[in-house]
Amino acid sequence: MLRVVVLISGGGSNLRALLEATRDAEYPAHVVAVGADREAEGLAHAEAFGIPAFTVPYSSFPSREAWGDELLATIAEWQPDLVVLSGLMRLLPPAVVEALAPRLINTHPAYLPEFPGAHGVRDALAAGVAQTGASVIVVDTGVDTGPILAQERVPVLPDDTEHSLHERIKPVERRLLIDVVRGIADGSIGLGAASTP
Template sequence: MLTVAVLISGTGSNLRALLEAARHPDFPARIIVVGADREADGLAHAEEFGIPSFTVPWHEHESREAWGEELARQLDVWKPDLIVLSGLMRLLPPTLVARYSPRLINTHPAYLPEFPGAHGVRDALAAGVSETGASVIVVDDGVDTGPILAQERVPVLADDTEHSLHERIKPVERRLLIDVVRGIATGDLALTPSS
């Protein structure tokens, strides 16, 4: 059974989808802990499902490296097989990435390498493209530059707003994330080491 830690910053909609999938007896992975970089609303999902959680507040640390060291200490208590960044809105320090890679994966609301960064949906709309997408990647030291594990296109409609487009991307992101975690757990999907 693959053990999974999930790190969040916000409402945790991808986390909830993963928790619901993992509740099924035939799902080959279990969420063992949820962490956050703030008092995130999504921690309520962990509580509802009886999953332990921890918080490593970003603002309480003098540097990204110091925050990453404390995050690593918390994760090492649980020794997860896989760490999922699920809306964690912080760049991990290189030392943390090196420690866990390639067992670190992330979702992104764009068809990478198109529109990396924190505003993938907004950037796609600003570019006037007819389609964008969702991706699941291995985390590396770059910004959304790691090896792609799964992705799918999502059309951009003429009347789309950032909100409406993001709401159509989210279900695709969730499905891809669940499929990737299942594939890693069964051995059908290999984690590509970061170069």
């Protein structure tokens, strides 16, 4: 059974979808802890599912590196096989990425390498493209530049707003995340070749 720690910053909708998937006795992974970099609404999902939660507040540390050191130490206490970034709106320090790689994955609301960064949905609309998508990647020390594990196209409709487009991407992100975690757990998706140089 794959041991997963999920890190969030906000509402945790991907987290909830993953927790719901793990209710199935056939699903080969379980979430052992949920962490956040602030008091996040999504921690309520952990409570609802009886999952331990922790907070390592970014604002409590003098530097990103000091915060990262404490976050890494706290994650290590749970001995996860995989760490999932699920709406963690903060770049991890390189030392944290390197310590966890390649067992560190993230979802992104675009068809990478198109539209990386914090505003993938807005950037797709601004570019006037006919389609965008969702991706699940291995996290590296770049911005959304890691190896792609799964992705799927989502059409952009003529009357789409950033909100409406994002709302149609989110279910695809959730499904891809659940499938990728399952694939990592059952060995059909390998991470070995994705290690940080």
